[in-house]
Amino acid sequence: MKLPWTLLASIAISTTHVTSTPAKRYYSSHNYYVLEHTGDNGTPLEEVASSLGAEVVEQAGELRGTWLLRTPKPLLEPRDGESDPVIAAFEDLQARASSHLSSRSEDVLSARQIVSSVVFLERQVPRELVKRAPPSVRPPATPSAVANRLGLKDPLFTEQWHLVNGEFPEHMMNATPVWDMGLTGKGVLTSFLDDGLDFESDDLKDAFDAKNSYDFNAHVALPRPTGIRDHHGTRCAGQVAARKNEACGVGIAFDAMAAGVRILGGPISTVDEAHALNYGFKEVGIYSCSWGPRDNGQTMEGPSYLIRKAVVNGINEGRDGKGSIFVFASGNGGRQDDQCNFDGYTNSIYSVTVSSVDYKGLHPSYSEACAANMISAYSSGSGNHIVTTDRGKSECSKTHGGTSAAAPNAVGVFALALEARPDLTWRDIQHLCIKTARIVNPSDPDWEKMASGQLYSYKYGFGALDAWAYVKAAQEWSLVKPQAWIHTKTVQFNNGKMFDLGHKKYKYEGGEAIAPGGNKAKMTITKEMLTENNLEALEHVEVRVWISHTKRGDVQVELFSPNGIRSVLAGTREFDEADTGFPGWRFMTLKHWGENPIGDWTVKVFDQNSDEHNGTFLGWTMALWGSAIDPQKATKFVEPVIDNALPPSQSPPRPVINDPDVQSTTQHAKPTDDLPADHGHATGENSNPAFPSATGKPGSQEDDVDSGSGWLDHMTSLVTGQKLLFAGIGAIVTMMVVGAVFVWRRRQARQKMANYTSLAADDIHMDAIGQERIIAGSGGPRTTRALYDSFGEPSTDDLPAQRSANVNPPSARGLGFHSSFLDDDEPSAGLSPSYRDEPTGHERRSIDSPVVVEHEIPLERP
Numbered sequence: 123m124k125l126p127w128t129l130l131a132s133i134a135i136s137t138t139h140v141t142s143t144p145a146k147r148y149y150s151s152h153n154y155y156v157l158e159h160t161g162d163n164g165t166p167l168e169e170v171a172s173s174l175g176a177e178v179v180e181q182a183g184e185l186r187g188t189w190l191l192r193t194p195k196p197l198l199e200p201r202d203g204e205s206d207p208v209i210a211a212f213e214d215l216q217a218r219a220s221s222h223l224s225s226r227s228e229d230v231l232s233a234r235q236i237v238s239s240v241v242f243l244e245r246q247v248p249r250e251l252v253k254r255a256p257p258s259v260r261p262p263a264t265p266s267a268v269a270n271r272l273g274l275k276d277p278l279f280t281e282q283w284h285l286v287n288g289e290f291p292e293h294m295m296n297a298t299p300v301w302d303m304g305l306t307g308k309g310v311l312t313s314f315l316d317d318g319l320d321f322e323s324d325d326l327k328d329a330f331d332a333k334n335s336y337d338f339n340a341h342v343a344l345p346r347p348t349g350i351r352d353h354h355g356t357r358c359a360g361q362v363a364a365r366k367n368e369a370c371g372v373g374i375a376f377d378a379m380a381a382g383v384r385i386l387g388g389p390i391s392t393v394d395e396a397h398a399l400n401y402g403f404k405e406v407g408i409y410s411c412s413w414g415p416r417d418n419g420q421t422m423e424g425p426s427y428l429i430r431k432a433v434v435n436g437i438n439e440g441r442d443g444k445g446s447i448f449v450f451a452s453g454n455g456g457r458q459d460d461q462c463n464f465d466g467y468t469n470s471i472y473s474v475t476v477s478s479v480d481y482k483g484l485h486p487s488y489s490e491a492c493a494a495n496m497i498s499a500y501s502s503g504s505g506n507h508i509v510t511t512d513r514g515k516s517e518c519s520k521t522h523g524g525t526s527a528a529a530p531n532a533v534g535v536f537a538l539a540l541e542a543r544p545d546l547t548w549r550d551i552q553h554l555c556i557k558t559a560r561i562v563n564p565s566d567p568d569w570e571k572m573a574s575g576q577l578y579s580y581k582y583g584f585g586a587l588d589a590w591a592y593v594k595a596a597q598e599w600s601l602v603k604p605q606a607w608i609h610t611k612t613v614q615f616n617n618g619k620m621f622d623l624g625h626k627k628y629k630y631e632g633g634e635a636i637a638p639g640g641n642k643a644k645m646t647i648t649k650e651m652l653t654e655n656n657l658e659a660l661e662h663v664e665v666r667v668w669i670s671h672t673k674r675g676d677v678q679v680e681l682f683s684p685n686g687i688r689s690v691l692a693g694t695r696e697f698d699e700a701d702t703g704f705p706g707w708r709f710m711t712l713k714h715w716g717e718n719p720i721g722d723w724t725v726k727v728f729d730q731n732s733d734e735h736n737g738t739f740l741g742w743t744m745a746l747w748g749s750a751i752d753p754q755k756a757t758k759f760v761e762p763v764i765d766n767a768l769p770p771s772q773s774p775p776r777p778v779i780n781d782p783d784v785q786s787t788t789q790h791a792k793p794t795d796d797l798p799a800d801h802g803h804a805t806g807e808n809s810n811p812a813f814p815s816a817t818g819k820p821g822s823q824e825d826d827v828d829s830g831s832g833w834l835d836h837m838t839s840l841v842t843g844q845k846l847l848f849a850g851i852g853a854i855v856t857m858m859v860v861g862a863v864f865v866w867r868r869r870q871a872r873q874k875m876a877n878y879t880s881l882a883a884d885d886i887h888m889d890a891i892g893q894e895r896i897i898a899g900s901g902g903p904r905t906t907r908a909l910y911d912s913f914g915e916p917s918t919d920d921l922p923a924q925r926s927a928n929v930n931p932p933s934a935r936g937l938g939f940h941s942s943f944l945d946d947d948e949p950s951a952g953l954s955p956s957y958r959d960e961p962t963g964h965e966r967r968s969i970d971s972p973v974v975v976e977h978e979i980p981l982e983r984p
């Protein structure tokens with residue numbers, strides 16, 4: 123039966139504002155496609171569909187103008203290299219539409235009309251998302267019971283150290299003072315995009331919101347867990363909304379409601395994942411997402427167009443336009459060198475990315491670092507796990523953990539804040555994180571000062587989330603102005619080009635070879651650009667790069683701001699052997715938040731200068747996001763249909779076909795593969811910089827980049843076209859600069875010491891610091907050595923990555939700018955004796971003097 127277009131349109135209009143239950147999918151008998159249609163002016167949707175041999179099923183989730191189509195499965199699946207029949211039919215129409223010969227024939231005209239009515243077309247293939255779940259392990263003895271003045275009868279409350287930490291009272295979510303204020307999450311709806319949610323559990327049945335729940339794996343209404351390992355969503359939901367009763371423990375927002383959207387119980391298609399991210403988005407405040415691409419240190423993957431479109435839809439339309447709050451776990455691949463900037467969900471400007479700190483306040487080695495980390499929240503490590511509700515009538519889990527469990531703790535805090543201030547927008551939530559996060563481990567060398575004066579760490583983000591500080595600040599908060607942005611032009615080097623060949627293959631052409639000391643390029647942001655783009659205050663910065671390389675894990679990417687602040691965007695990844703480079707990959711950094719963006723931004727790309735591997739830098743572009751000067755002129759961002767090609771097509775090709783047969787259809791491995799089995803037991807650390815081989819610490823305003831790029835500019839003009847001479851002079855100048863930076867860093871280190879001292883006095887319990895030292899080892903200069911030695915003890919038997927780093931120093935690692943000389947000196951300057959023997963430094967670093975040949979790429983001004 124064919125519905126007339128007008129009827130379909132009216133159905134569409136009437137259903138876009140209610141949560142629609144998706145039609146059941148029959149992947150075994152049908153192929154599914156998503157088609158974005160231009161709307162009223164084009165060829166009617168039904169006609170477009172029938173010209174492709176397909177029928178319309180329904181609107182694709184909450185995406186207006188985007189439709190789910192299906193065809194009966196062909197008897198034979200297309201073989202490798204053969205196009206899918208629907209995609210082939212569309213390509214055929216495209217070919218006919220572009221034929222010049224019989225351009226007047228009706229056939230051609232109709233083909234043209236159909237083609238121009240289609241914005242986007244994609245085959246749907248279910249794929250498996252990876253849950254960031256801990257394996258079942260026996261917990262150690264829990265800390266002794268804490269006095270309970272709150273009259274809670276939940277039997278396991280006394281073991282929920284993340285709520286009341288008797289042993290290290292400065293390390294907990296600090297929610298109990300918020301409960302004393304009468305705030306417990308009432309009227310706030312949270313949604314768990316996860317595996318099942320046990321809505322019959324005594325702890326969750328009164329919190330469960332059935333209306334906004336759905337099972338996208340089984341395509342049934344309720345997210346009932348199935349299979350023995352389906353307990354992750356229930357545990358996460360318990361952390362937020364477990365009721366104050368006689369079962370288990372309590373959630374941080376124990377009067378909040380919880381919906382379950384099951385997407386990790388099996389494979390899922392893109393359209394369903396997109397729908398899940400918008401499921402119930404008029405009513406849901408916060409989406410808890412403890413999943414993503416694999417955390418094996420080898421994967422670099424982000425959301426595809428439909429999913430990015432759904433996220434932006436949630437930001438623009440969710441919660442009555444205040445924006446859905448997406449909370450993502452940073453990832454559990456820390457021991458595999460994995461970084462959250464290689465995950466397109468966690469490095470999105472729209473996510474609050476949460477890493478872990480453990481019950482002693484230390485950084486667990488599994489927790490991933492990156493410049494997109496916003497905050498940390500308490501989770502497993504140093505001997506303790508998260509205690510929460512488990513699947514079953516009155517079951518409890520004492521083995522929950524990983525960054526999976528850090529994210530729901532943040533969700534709980536945001537639920538408390540939304541009860542106090544339901545008007546907070548998605549960006550207010552982020553601002554409040556940055557404003558109120560608590561510094562942990564102030565002497566950790568990973569803390570670096572931003573231009574705003576605030577400290578930032580790739581490991582902890584802006585610090586540990588503190589419910590009381592957060593909610594107090596929220597109560598008095600003035601809402602931020604709407605969002606504005608600058609997207610700079612895309613710069614190409616030496617005619618650098620990239621073509622996306624599908625099948626995760628890319629063809630790179632041109633570009634500048636990555637020189638031994640790295641390649642630098644500058645881009646200037648002017649005051650006029652800010653005015654023109656209505657941008658007042660800077661928040662997120664995105665950098666998109668096109669880099670080819672025979673070993674992706676060798677590549678390091680850094681960004682230096684006009685004020686000399688450095689963001690490490692990519693650190694080395696020992697196990698990342700991919701030869702596909704960075705095909706227009708987007709990195710995001712929070713380290714320039716609040717900084718004046720006017721001036722020269724410099725990106726630096728370098729590799730390990732190995733004999734085996736090399737690559738080219740082909741191009742880059744930047745996006746600066748922040749708040750608007752004039753709220754009246756602010757607009758809502760529309761996610762563009764773009765491909766990764768370099769240069770980007772001026773106007774996006776219409777339509778874009780995105781056939782996932784051409785992308786990967788491999789299913790991900792089990793989530794538990796990447797969270798180490800000892801995630802709750804292994805001792806955390808607080809003395810290792812996240813990126814030890816990065817090219818030195820950022821300078822103060824007048825040093826480092828300014829002096830660095832100054833001499834580089836000079837050098838480039840001196841030796842244009844004389845590479846040998848350049849290398850020689852480069853080496854000499856390097857020695858001079860290294861000397862100068864040496865002296866400067868001594869001074870810098872002393873200043874830093876002063877900063878830390880005052881911080882410690884203001885914010886930190888001194889005995890906590892002492893405690894950490896005792897935990898880490900014997901105290902004093904050899905602390906870190908002791909910490910690593912303890913990792914090597916036979917009782918702690920599964921730290922392969924850590925061990926191999928000690929036993930097998932990759933010799934080329936960290937051959938960065940002034941890394942060998944200068945880091946050695948810092949402890950003697952009195953900064954922090956605890957990382958004198960920092961193992962990833964000496965043992966991973968080459969003993970050769972770094973011959974740094976800086977090579978500046980000719981600049982193009984945007």
Ligand SMILES: *[C@@H]1O[C@H](CO)[C@@H](O)[C@H](O)[C@H]1NC(C)=O
Nearest residue numbers: 634635636734735736737738
């Ligand atoms: C990389 O090395 C290969 C083999 O030595 C060489 O053919 C190629 O030109 C090099 N590429 C660059 C960009 O230097």
